[in-house]
Amino acid sequence: MSVAHDHAFGPYTVYDLDALPDEGKGYELADGWLIPLSPSPRHDLAADILRDRFRAAARAAEVKVFVQAPMDISTPAGVRKPDVGVIDRDAARAAHEANARTYYGRDVLLVAEVVSRRSGSEQVDRVDKLHDYAHAGIPQYWIIDLEPHPRIEAYTLVDGEYGSPTVVHAGRTLRSDTPFPLALDPAELLDLDSAL
Numbered sequence: 001m002s003v004a005h006d007h008a009f010g011p012y013t014v015y016d017l018d019a020l021p022d023e024g025k026g027y028e029l030a031d032g033w034l035i036p037l038s039p040s041p042r043h044d045l046a047a048d049i050l051r052d053r054f055r056a057a058a059r060a061a062e063v064k065v066f067v068q069a070p071m072d073i074s075t076p077a078g079v080r081k082p083d084v085g086v087i088d089r090d091a092a093r094a095a096h097e098a099n100a101r102t103y104y105g106r107d108v109l110l111v112a113e114v115v116s117r118r119s120g121s122e123q124v125d126r127v128d129k130l131h132d133y134a135h136a137g138i139p140q141y142w143i144i145d146l147e148p149h150p151r152i153e154a155y156t157l158v159d160g161e162y163g164s165p166t167v168v169h170a171g172r173t174l175r176s177d178t179p180f181p182l183a184l185d186p187a188e189l190l191d192l193d194s195a196l
Contacts, residue, residue, distance in 0.1 A: 031077050043114045046144055046189040047083040050112055053184060054086055063180040065109060066092035073111070074102040075132040082111035082129075083144075086179055105136025109179040112142040130155065134162050140178070150186035 011032025051069040058065050071085040079102055087095075091107030094100075111133055113125040125143060133141045134157060141162060143153040150170045155162035168174040170187035 040116060042146055042190065043083070043116055045192070046114045046146055046150070047112075049189050049191070050114075050144065051084045053182065053188070054084060054110075054180075057180045057182040058086070061180040064089040065179055068092075072102040073108055073133075073136065073138075074104055075136045077128070077132045080129060080132055082133075083114045084112040086110040105133070105138050108136070108138045110140040110142065111138055112144060114144045114146065117145070117147045130162055134160060140176075144186070144189060146190060150189050152184070152186045 013032075047069055051067055054067045058067060066087045066089050067084065068087065069084040070081045071087070073080050073082065073085065085103070086109045087103055088107050088109060091103065095103055095107075113129060115122050115125050130141065130143075137157070137160075139157045141155040141157075143155070143165070145151050145153070152168050152174050153165040154168070154174060154176065155165045166174070168186060170185065172185065174182075174184050174186070176182045176184075
């Protein structure tokens with residue numbers, strides 16, 4: 001089914017996003033514009049493994065969070081869809097019971113984006129989303145870069161801004177204590193055996 005918009009060339013709203021096929025699951029809304037998402041198989045593998053690692057770490061630590069991949073977050077720019085997100089479980093439950101479309105930044109504890117190198121989304125992930133997630137109040141933002149070798153850039157919110165990231169390359173271990181204890185070698189994100 002196709003959708004006719006009164007304003008075919010934008011700007012768009014969250015209502016236009018919802019009116020798209022599959023409720024706009026293949027798009028983000030940024031500053032009134034619909035941005036198509038088209039991840040690669042390597043991107044999806046890394047996001048799936050990261051989601052599974054987050055879920056296992058949260059379960060092991062008995063931390064009350066909800067891990068989702070992908071998810072919709074309301075930001076000052078519109079609706080962003082990080083590849084993986086960790087949400088306070090009570091906030092996730094309330095959103096589910098209210099049939100809410102998006103989560104609020106204040107309820108999100110960590111988001112992760114897998115960068116697609118040499119694409120328009122790389123600039124968005126490294127600059128625009130860094131700004132949007134900070135202004136939404138999300139305590140941690142991880143950027144996963146798979147090329148030429150996997151690495152994680154972990155940003156922490158300090159006084160409303162993300163400072164310099166902790167950068168960990170494949171073969172090393174990123175250790176994080178929040179929102180749950182986790183030790184992760186970025187190389188694991190492309191290890192097919194980790195996904196099985």
